[in-house]
Amino acid sequence: MSDAARPPVTTVAERSDVIAWESIPRRVVTVYVPLICFVIILLFPFYWMTITMLKSNEELLNYKDYNPLLVYSPTLANIYKLLFETDYPRWLTTTMTVSVVSTFISLFASVLAAYAIQRLRFKGSQWVGLAIYLAYLVPPSILFIPLSTMVFKLGLFDSPMALILTYPTFLIPFCTWLLIGYFKSIPYELEECALIDGASRLQILWKITLPLAVPGLISAGIFAFTLSWNEFIYALTFIQSSEKKTVPVAVLTQLVEGDIYHWGSLMAGALLGSVPVAIVYSFFVEYYVSSLTGAIKE
Amino acid sequence: MAARSERLEWGGGGLHWLARLFDYKPFLIFMCLLPAVGLLVVFLTYPLGLGVWLAFTDARIGREGEFIGLLNYELLFGDRIFWMSVGNTILYTVVATAGKFILGLWLALLLNRHLPFKSFLRAIILVPWIVPTVLSAIAFWWIYDAQFSVLSYLLVDVLGWRDTYINFLGDAWNARWSLIAANIWRGIPFVAISLLAGLQTISPSLYEAALLDGATPWQRFRYITFPMILPILAVVLTFSVLFTFTDFQLVYAITRGGPVNATHLMATLAFQRAIPGGQLGEGSAIAVAMIPFLVFATVFSYFALARRKWQQGESNE
Numbered sequence: 001m002s003d004a005a006r007p008p009v010t011t012v013a014e015r016s017d018v019i020a021w022e023s024i025p026r027r028v029v030t031v032y033v034p035l036i037c038f039v040i041i042l043l044f045p046f047y048w049m050t051i052t053m054l055k056s057n058e059e060l061l062n063y064k065d066y067n068p069l070l071v072y073s074p075t076l077a078n079i080y081k082l083l084f085e086t087d088y089p090r091w092l093t094t095t096m097t098v099s100v101v102s103t104f105i106s107l108f109a110s111v112l113a114a115y116a117i118q119r120l121r122f123k124g125s126q127w128v129g130l131a132i133y134l135a136y137l138v139p140p141s142i143l144f145i146p147l148s149t150m151v152f153k154l155g156l157f158d159s160p161m162a163l164i165l166t167y168p169t170f171l172i173p174f175c176t177w178l179l180i181g182y183f184k185s186i187p188y189e190l191e192e193c194a195l196i197d198g199a200s201r202l203q204i205l206w207k208i209t210l211p212l213a214v215p216g217l218i219s220a221g222i223f224a225f226t227l228s229w230n231e232f233i234y235a236l237t238f239i240q241s242s243e244k245k246t247v248p249v250a251v252l253t254q255l256v257e258g259d260i261y262h263w264g265s266l267m268a269g270a271l272l273g274s275v276p277v278a279i280v281y282s283f284f285v286e287y288y289v290s291s292l293t294g295a296i297k298e
Numbered sequence: 299m300a301a302r303s304e305r306l307e308w309g310g311g312g313l314h315w316l317a318r319l320f321d322y323k324p325f326l327i328f329m330c331l332l333p334a335v336g337l338l339v340v341f342l343t344y345p346l347g348l349g350v351w352l353a354f355t356d357a358r359i360g361r362e363g364e365f366i367g368l369l370n371y372e373l374l375f376g377d378r379i380f381w382m383s384v385g386n387t388i389l390y391t392v393v394a395t396a397g398k399f400i401l402g403l404w405l406a407l408l409l410n411r412h413l414p415f416k417s418f419l420r421a422i423i424l425v426p427w428i429v430p431t432v433l434s435a436i437a438f439w440w441i442y443d444a445q446f447s448v449l450s451y452l453l454v455d456v457l458g459w460r461d462t463y464i465n466f467l468g469d470a471w472n473a474r475w476s477l478i479a480a481n482i483w484r485g486i487p488f489v490a491i492s493l494l495a496g497l498q499t500i501s502p503s504l505y506e507a508a509l510l511d512g513a514t515p516w517q518r519f520r521y522i523t524f525p526m527i528l529p530i531l532a533v534v535l536t537f538s539v540l541f542t543f544t545d546f547q548l549v550y551a552i553t554r555g556g557p558v559n560a561t562h563l564m565a566t567l568a569f570q571r572a573i574p575g576g577q578l579g580e581g582s583a584i585a586v587a588m589i590p591f592l593v594f595a596t597v598f599s600y601f602a603l604a605r606r607k608w609q610q611g612e613s614n615e
Contacts, residue, residue, distance in 0.1 A: 035408045038401075039419070042426050042487065045437040048448060052440060061446060068451055105337075113334035116327050128331065135338050137596060138346060139544035141565035142585045145572045146348035147341065149357070169342040172334050200321050230430040232547045233565075237573055248432040252551055263440055270433035281428045282421075 052267040053078050060263060078264030079272075086254065087243045088269060095229060095246040096276065098160050102167035103224040107217065109168065110175035115205050117176070118183040119191065129180060136173035140233050143169070148237050162238040163246070167228045174227070175220040182216030183209065222284050226277045247273040352582035359576040370583035380584065383562040387591075390478055390563060391543045397482040398538060399531075402489025407523075409490065410497045420491065427487040435551035438480040442466035442552065470560035473553055477561055481548055489534055496530035497523065539595045544588060564588050 052060065054074040059066050066072055082088050116122075117129045147166055148157075156162040186209060194204045210217070235246040242254055251269040255262060320326055353370055357363025374380045409420060426434060441448055443466075450463035466476045500523065508518050546565040549555065555562035555570060562570065564584055572581020 031408055031411055031413070034404070035413070035419075038405050038408070038486075039423070042423060042483070045434060045441060045483070046425065046429075048441060049437045063446065063451055063455070068446075068448055109333035109337060112330040112332075116330035120323065120327050120330065122323070122327050128335070132334070132338070135342055137540060137592070138342060139540065139592070141544040141546045141568070142349060142588060142592075143342065143345045145568065145578055145582050145585055146345035146352055148573065149352070149578060150341075150345060150348070165337075166341055168337050172338060176334060200317055201323075201326050202320050226428060230432075232430075232432050232550075233569070236550075237569075248430045248547075251436065252432055263443075263446075266436055267440065270436045273433050274429040277428055277430065278425075281424075 046271075049267040049271050052263055053271060055264060057264065078262075078268045081262070082255075082265045082268045082272070086265075087250070088247075088272070090243050091245055091247045091250040092273075092276075094160060094244060095248075095273075098163045098167070098246060099225050099228040102164050102171060102228050103221055105164070106168045106171035106175050106224050107221055110172050110179055110220065111205075111210070111213075111217070113172070114176045114179035114183055115209065118180045119188075119205075119209070120201070129176075132173050132176050136170070136177065140170060140231075144233050144237050147234070151238050157238060158240045158244060160239075160244060163231075163235055166234050166238070167231060170231075171224045171227060175224055178220045178223070179213065179216055182213050182220075186212045218284060222280055225280055229277050349582050350586055352579055353586045355579045357578040357582075359573075359578060363579050366579070370580050371587075373580065374583055374587070379559050379562065380567065382559065383564050383567040383584075384587075386474065386561060387543060387563045387565075387588075389474065390481065390545070391539060394478045394481040394485065394542050395535070395538050397478070398485035398489050398542075399535065401482065402486045403493055405486060405490035406493035406497055409494050420494075424487045424491060426484050431484060431547040432551045434484060435480065435548050438476075438483075438548075439467075439552050442476050444468055467553055468557055470557060473557060473561045477549055477552060480552060481542065481545065484548070485538060485542070489538065492530060492534045493527055496527035500526045536596060540592060543591060543595065 051069070051071050054071045054076075056073060056075045056077065059072055113128075113132065117125045117132075151157050151162045151166070154162075156165070190208055190212075191204050194208055199207070230248065231246070232248050235249045236253075239245050239249065242250070245254065247269070251266065251273055255266050255269055320329070352363065354365055354367060355363030356366045356369070405423070409416070409423070413419065440446075444463065447463060447466060449466075450460075453460045454463060465472060467473045504522050504526075505518060508522055513521070544565055545563060546569065549561060549563050549566050550569070553561045555566050559567075564587065568581045568584035568588075570581075571577045571584065575581070
């Protein structure tokens with residue numbers, strides 16, 4: 001009847017809705033109510049952290065006179081305490097340095113490895129690929145004890161170098177895996193043309209494949225950065241002195257004095273520690289979601 | 299001809315032999331694999347072997363161990379806390395994984411509908427997964443506080459369903475369920491977004507055909523949606539099981555294995571014994587004891603995946 005009025009292209013979701021003939025109240029109950037519940041539950045801890053951070057101590061521990069879900073007189077004292085009375089800025093810079101350096105090391109190694117496995121195609125390249133994939137399945141909770149003895153023997157204990165060298169063990173497998181998938185999508189003909197024109201293999205990698213693989217590199221970089229920012233067990237084991245700790249470890253171990261929990265500062269530390277990854281994530285959310293789903297489909 | 303153009307590219311004869319060397323394929327392959335494979339062998343394969351060796355020794359922090367055979371394992375075999383940690387790990391993995399997948403699949407199905415602000419919704423739903431685990435665990439630590447828990451406040455003071463505040467982390471079973479809930483909370487986004495990717499590849503014509511044949515919503519889910527997302531489900535399941543089983547951060551941050559060792563997972567117990575306790579050998583033995591479970595979980599889900607592909611007549615790439 002009104003076919004002409006409908007847009008010619010409909011998405012999968014729209015079509016499945018059209019064919020389901022749902023009434024509006026039914027749709028509210030089956031879709032919107034559960035969805036809103038999910039969103040509230042998934043985001044509530046962040047709301048709770050934010051308002052805890054903004055409360056004064058007196059308000060924080062008095063549920064009778066103040067409704068805990070609201071802030072009556074917001075204060076920045078907790079953030080001030082965190083930034084100026086603890087080593088927090090140093091923890092942030094340490095974490096940033098460690099994450100950035102280990103991300104670059106991993107990207108460098110992964111690009112070369114992925115290129116060799118996917119493009120230089122040699123006997124056994126599949127097996128190397130499989131071995132790297134299997135390396136991703138070895139969790140840090142099995143490795144940290146022997147690694148701690150190695151770190152000690154190498155004289156790296158309590159030094160950021162210990163983290164910079166060990167983080168690539170879980171970053172490289174992941175990045176290589178992601179980049180192999182990405183290189184696969186770049187037409188091989190381009191490289192053949194360059195080969196015929198007399199370019200060397202390294203020139204091809206540097207001038208043709210890499211520029212085309214920039215989106216893949218960005219998403220691998222984001223993943224590597226967030227993974228190393230979130231890393232906990234190695235940083236907990238290999239670093240001892242307070243000022244060299246990374247943010248996740250320091251917030252947990254340094255902000256609690258004996259039995260006194262400074263909940264306001266703890267929450268401020270946790271929230272501020274999440275900011276860098278949140279920024280990186282929000283800039284590249286499209287890359288992130290698509291590469292996440294792409295990596296899964298591989 | 300080729301040599302001449304190369305010389306031009308590399309700006310003179312000095313680097314000529316180097317350029318030639320890098321065009322020699324076996325050498326190039328070797329150089330390309332060297333950084334990645336080198337780092338992985340030194341900091342992953344070697345420690346893995348070293349860990350297995352340490353488990354057979356009585357090494358302590360600051361002291362080389364001597365070979366003591368299976369003594370560490372024998373001690374663990376009679377250790378009640380170790381067996382409790384095994385039980386906790388299995389309970390934690392099974393319940394949390396099931397919870398994540400049921401709720402994650404539900405969320406994915408909801409997100410697959412035609413909704414306003416779709417991409418915004420997807421972006422904010424991933425937030426719990428982006429934020430460092432330990433930092434969100436701290437939020438849960440505070441949410442589960444014995445005196446000032448907001449959950450207790452809601453149940454007691456707002457809804458009036460209970461008379462007393464819940465002692466979330468002080469009681470063994472309460473603490474276990476609290477940890478499982480926190481783990482599910484963190485795992486839902488990843489499962490939902492990955493499964494959503496699978497859902498979006500399903501052709502709507504299948505649903506149309508099913509509708510014409512009079513299939514109920516449940517039948518459409520059971521015979522179309524579920525089989526079509528099974529391959530992705532298997533991959534995500536493998537990873538989820540693997541990471542839940544070896545989880546350390548969440549438990550360490552919220553309970554540190556307490557109350558009275560009741561919530562130790564194998565990973566946290568290994569840490570407890572090896573690093574603060576100094577018993578590297580015993581800690582390694584606990585860590586090594588995780589390996590058979592991991593291999594089993596991986597192989598199991600890999601074959602679930604392979605069987606599926608074989609049934610669908612796809613070639614195994």
